Amino acid sequence: MATYVYRCADCGDFELTRPLGEAGPSERCPACAEPGRRVWTAPRLADNGVRTRAAAAEERSAHAPTVTSGPPPRPGTRAPGDPRHARLPRS
Ligand SMILES: [Zn+2]
Incomplete structure (x- = not known):
């Protein structure tokens, strides 16, 4: 499915979802039922x-x-370690 854009002269752009390759050059506007011309988009x-x-x-x-x-x-600098490491016995 793909989304196609049509433009109604009165209502402006509207989108319809159609299977690929089945978008006609004009579709009825869902608001006023006037034919809207397809707008070519990606x-x-x-x-x-x-x-x-x-x-x-x-x-x-x-x-x-x-x-x-x-x-x-x-x-070259080391990230500060856990402060509890300073209390560990040294060898
Ligand atoms: Zn319309």
Whole structure:
């Protein structure tokens, strides 16, 4: 299935879902039943519930981006360890 866009002279654009290749040059407007001419757009094939991992990750990062608390550590410096390690016996 694909979503096709039609334009009604009175109501503006409306969308219809049709099987691929079965979209006619004009369809009746759902609001006023006047014929609307097809508007040529790229077919929206990804709206059928099947999402790629990359698209899902991209959407997640838009809603909940990874937030950092500071700049990355400078090269050569060690990240602070657990403070309890200082109390461990030394050999
Ligand atoms: Zn209309």
